[in-house]
Amino acid sequence: MDRYGVSRHPSSLWIQFECEYVVPNDGFVLAVCGSIPELGNWNASAALIADQHTKDSGKWVAGIHLPTNSTFAWKWVVLQRPNFTPCRWEExxxxxxxxxxxxxxxxxxxxxxxxxxxxxxxxxxxxDSLWTNDDAKQLQTLLNLLSQQTNCETSNPEEPEVQPKHQPVSILGRGILDIVFWLPRCVGRMAVSAFEFIKQKLVGLWQGLHN
Structure with missing residues (x-):
């Protein structure tokens, strides 16, 4: 799948279903049941079981690969363990x-x-994997940029800022770039300010001892 959500698998898509519903107790679960085999062909015992984010949160999510360019009907259904018997369908x-x-x-x-x-x-x-070789290369590029920017800030605080050249990155890289370019500036300036403050205090103490 690319950064725009287009599937890397021409014949299938990654589809999620989300709902908020509070079940009476742990003996009940929410499921997706529909008109295609992946969703049970309207057989509730073969439906796609959803997972609750955290216990008693009432927030459910189910995910599955489904055929590209397909059309199907479906509903939420409440199932009762252990046999996953349907006890309530959406009305x-x-x-x-x-x-x-x-x-x-x-x-x-x-x-x-x-x-x-x-x-x-x-x-x-x-x-499938969320981590690819491209992501590894992009992360290394970001780490290099971080190191260069930090050295620039700490060794030459008075020089004008030089913006590193942006490299083509994926969603992972692009999401980190802002932090990479912002954090070193803050850390570098804080370090320089602290150094100047300590230097002034030491000079003042030295002069006081020799007066």
């Missing part, structure tokens, strides 16, 4: 999802109209 008409070529999240509160939000950097499953 609204079947939700209809039309997928294109973008990974994304269906924000679908219980019994409420849903919205689709493109995921620019989703968490895949299987053999």
């Amino acid at each position: 609204i008409p079947d939700r209809v999802a039309e997928l294109g070529e973008h990974n994304g999240t269906f924000l679908a509160p219980w019994n409420t109209e849903m919205a689709f939000d493109v995921i620019p950097f989703a968490r895949p499953r299987g053999n």
Whole structure:
């Protein structure tokens, strides 16, 4: 998947479903059941089980690879353990999802109209990985920039700031660049200010001892 949420796998997308629903106790879970095999073919016992973010939070999320450019109907259903027996379905008409070529999240509160939000950097499953060789190279570039900028700030505090050349980076790199360019300036200036303050105090103490 690229930085714009377009799937790297032409035949499948990473799709998430999110909902807020408070279940009576730990014996109940929320699930996504729909008209395609991946969602159980309307068989609740084969539905996609959602995970609760934290216990008793009422915030549920389920994720799965689904076919690109597919259309399917689905609903939230409350299942009771241990046999995952359906005890409540959404009371609204079947939700209809039309997928294109973008990974994304269906924000679908219980019994409420849903919205689709493109995921620019989703968490895949299987053999996919969030960390690539390109990311490793970009991180090394950022670390080099950090070292150069810190040396520049601490050794030549009066020289005009020189902006490092921006390198093409992914979402990971771009998200760190602001910190990389901002943090060294602050640390460098703080170090220079502290050094000047200590130097002035030492000079004053030395003069006082020799007067």
